[in-house]
Amino acid sequence: MINFLNLQYFLVLCEEMNFRRAARKLHITQQSLSGHINKLETSFGVPLFDRKQPLTLTPAGMYLRKRAAEFLAMQDDLQKELLDIGGMIGGSLTVGSTHARSQVLLPAAFRAFQEKYPQVSVKLFEGSTDELENGIRNGTLDVSIGYLTEGSSQITTIPLYEENIIVVIPDTVIERYFPNHTVLSTRKPDLSFVMSCLESCPFLAMTQTSRTPTFTRRYLQYLNISPNIFLETKNVGTLLSFCSAGLGVSIFPETFITYSQYDFSHHCFYTIEDYDSKNIIVLNYRNTRYLSKTIQAFVNTVREVVDAQTGLGANR
Known part of the structure; x- marks a missing residue:
């Protein structure tokens, strides 16, 4: 047997x-x-x-x-x-997300789902975008949350929200490298000033393991800028903490700043609009597998939470 x-x-x-x-x-x-x-x-x-x-x-x-x-x-x-x-509605549910995305979106979604369906056991798998896509395809994940990927007839994709990509510049960096610049009073850096910062200031970078560093590399190439990389790490949390502490300039999805545990009240932000920079965050599930009431309930809960969160559902 x-x-x-x-x-x-x-x-x-x-x-x-x-x-x-x-x-x-x-x-x-x-x-x-x-x-x-x-x-x-x-x-x-x-x-x-x-x-x-x-x-x-x-x-x-x-x-x-x-x-x-x-x-x-x-x-x-x-x-x-x-x-x-x-x-x-019961049993277990396996949800996939990147580590950084888990910290931004899932706490509120899991809390709401737990309140409605305490009898359901949730397993969270945190991996790369490629690992999440493979998990949906091979059936080891019931649902994944992440970036919009290449289309597949076997995967149903539900758009959740769009997010901007922003350049984050600590005040301390501006004071050190551009002590007399008016941006410290206006808090509104323009592209020319941002390019100067990206060229002259220490840059905090992510290793090439996910969508954001790939975008960052292409955007810098588009601007014809070779940054002065001070720190390179694969951990978004580490990057956020170093940028919050004023060690250098970096580029993040806006929601990572909005829902960060770190203080970014003494930083200037530039929303990238001169380049294809919108991230579409989606929920995926495999449509060739049985779609249980439990999975449907989780999908509906996530959408409700996203719609209720300022800056997420409002941008859909």
């Missing part, structure tokens, strides 16, 4: 291709994980992995990887259908 847990563990090992990392991800020992895989191989009567370094899948393992994902998706859909037949 096929054991669902063994299949789940098998798929995690397929993803990590390393017993130690997979066991850590599953919060079990390597010995326990090896036991689950051995039981699966014994049950099917074929080896699924070639255990020579590096670990690889056998032809049987590659075939099972595809069918196991389909089988577990069918089992998950069946559970959702049975809950719906019983007229219940």
